[in-house]
Amino acid sequence: MRADAEAALEGALDAFRAGGPVCIHDFVDREGETDLVYPARAVTPAAVSRMRNDAGGLICVAVSHRVAEAFELPFLADAIDHPAIDDDPAYDTRSSFSLPVNHRETFTGITDIDRARTITELGTAAAAVERDPEAYTAETFASEFRSPGHVHVLRGAEDLLADRTGHTELGLALAAAAGEPPAVVVCEMMDDETGTAVTPEDAAAYADRQGIPYVEGKTLVEALE
Template identity: 50%
Template sequence: MTEALEDLRDGKPVLVHDFEDRENEVDMVYLAGEVTHDKVARLRNDAGGLVCVAVHPDAARRLGLGYMSDKLAKAGDERLVDADLGYDDRSSFSTWVNHRSTRTGVTDNDRAKTVRRIADAVETVLAGGVFDFPSEFRAPGHVAVLRGHDDLLDGRQGHTEMSLALADEAGEVPATVVCEMLDDETGDAMTVDDARRYADENDLAFLTGEGFARLVH
């Protein structure tokens, strides 16, 4: 855990596996405030899944970022709501955004800017400041925002909450980037063994869900 925290502070990614009986996937994790275009490229090329930004639930409330499932239900689209997930009670998805200064929002530079400004928004509101989210971001966009469970790891032990716990332990802004590691050849999630091998070859910390036990109150 100590190595992982140091790596995050230094701008390096950390690999996090949840549980075999949950998603059983490995995510590449960065601190959102440290993301640059080259890091987005690494997420695309070496991880391959969705580039998502996880935000602390307190910040999400202050920024008006609710769960997408709640928005769909309120709009009368209950049949679309993720009530039958095979690994959890609900997904963490909130909304998808682009920063208003971006063009298409999908380039590595555009997504990096969107991610960093989300981290700025989280830092501002958690410090007691005001941040007008709609004035800086537009939706739909190319960066998925994930809202951490209100009880964090005590309520849900997914990559969203584990990555936020890492940021908190590191003493950094609780806004992280998570991206699933996929396998080009099989079309499935990268196996835990292959992800460990990638971590070893690239000198990256590898954490498992069990390693977060002491952070659950």
């Protein structure tokens, strides 16, 4: 691995261990987007505000395959019987979307405070599954979360980067390497002027101004697959 790529990876790992964000660009020939990614357990209302204002995409929580299985979370496209369902995105074979949820102790679920509560509780639940997969069930999940809600849950591929290289898997692979629970927040960075995704160059410049590590998906795949 090149020295600059190795430094980017180490910076990203250090940030995740400290509960901070990382900017991850996937691939030009995939979505071509950069996401702000946080370990779910560390997300605060201020972090949700940053994602709303600085990124602007959809705020989602990605969980590992094992966690999704313990929660008994379906893929959203499999759970809904409607003619509009067409899970064949141009960038991949299928999307990762599962249920949108709110924690049961939130109110509307959409405020920064409410979404931070839902996100951190998802991180706590994912950590509980890691400790004891048999102790957490769909009923446990339903006692803590309700759907529909305002935080979309994403299901990670079973073998992560060996199966799929979306932001879902890139973030989860980074969490695993950092020793974090298998739950991460991802939010796409949008460009107010063009109405499209922020370019990698602009995302890297933003990361530099904010003191946030910026890492390419290729670097993560090479180091963590």
